[in-house]
Amino acid sequence: MEHLFIDAITLLKQLIATPSFSKEEDKTATIIEQFLLDKNIPAQRYLNNVWALNKYFDSSKPTVVLNSHHDTVKPNPKYTKDPFTPIEENGKLYGLGSNDAGGCLVSLIATFVHFYNKENLSFNVVMAATAEEEITGKNGIEALLIYDKFLESLLNPDFKNNKDKWFAVVGEPTKMQLAIAEKGLMVLDVVANGRAGHAARNEGDNALYKAMQDIAWFSTYKYPKVSEWLGEVKQTVTVIETENKAHNVVPATCNFVVDLRLPDCYTHEEVMDIIRKNIQSDFKERSIRLRSSRIEVEHPLVQAGIKLGNKPYGSPTCSDKALMPFPALKCGPGDSARSHTADEFIIVNEIKDGIETYVKMLERMGKDF
Secondary structure: OHHHHHHHHHHHHHHHOOOOEOOOOHHHHHHHHHHHHHOOOOOEEEOOEEEEEOOOOOOOOOEEEEEEEOOEOOOOOOOOOOOOOOEEEOOEEEOOOHHHHHHHHHHHHHHHHHHHOOOOOOOEEEEEEEOOHHHOOOOOHHHHOOOHHHHHHOOOOOHHHOHHHEEEEEOOOEOOOEEEEEOEEEEEEEEEEOEOEEOOOOOOEOHHHHHHHHHHHHHHOOOOOOEOOOEOOEEEEEEEEEOOOOOOEEOOEEEEEEEEEEOOOOOHHHHHHHHHHHOOOEEEEOOOOOOOEEOOOOOHHHHHHHHOOOOEEEEOOOOHHHHOOOOEEEOOOOEHHHOOOOOOEEEHHHHHHHHHHHHHHHHHHHOOO
């Protein structure tokens, strides 16, 4: 395991030193591709997504996808260190993307390398280092999973009808705990309509007041169903504005934005129906792509993690797990509280533990197939 750990740290330092903002990940994709090729692993690439299959891939066997992203957000303006200079200090490795999700990515790549040459595995392993996760872009994991050459490489022309044999580990910093469920995301653009008038006279129909009534509903309404792992629907008004800026004009329209986090007991459509029945404003959803997702706690992958002492939980945040058409477990080294912060870091030993835990988890899981 030591050589896997050393290689992972070396690769992570290369990735930190190479800017890879979302939609600009071409250089880090090249680094990852070359890393695998140097290991005599036939890596392939689509856009800024890099993937590889284990040497003895057998399309009749269950398949686990090891996935994490190599794009990053822009550096937090309060950085005191150079975000693109990997610095090791007191057991920590600093740098942009070190925690989110570089540590997870290199740990999964090391895990893939470990299993790559093994014969007689009871499962297949696919490594997918993907792009645009930070902006939920359409040219990341979502594009790869429908790419013809990717599907052809799986030697399974009926992949779309055999997704029950597929599952994934999505590398995000969870302290190696098991995020078996994840809330979906829906953003609504809402507009309250009134009639303009002069503020000094009793005229007009104030759209702002109408918006305030609806905002009060959003802030107090309790949806009746509660998820076992994800709890309640969480809806938060995050933006409000009117079209006029004059103090003496009654606004004819008032726009506001609602961020909704949906548990697995509600679909996006069900929530929108409830909202329509309870507010007077009009609204339009920006996107309904990010659905709530869940892998059952009885799944062999999850059970393997539990046997290693890790705990299942429901995550309030979204990841590429939401875009996968098969069950996925979010799990990885690092701490999500460090993500997108100034002087981002990962503890070096978290990566060593991540590799060891991933390997043991898959080995235990394989015994149940």
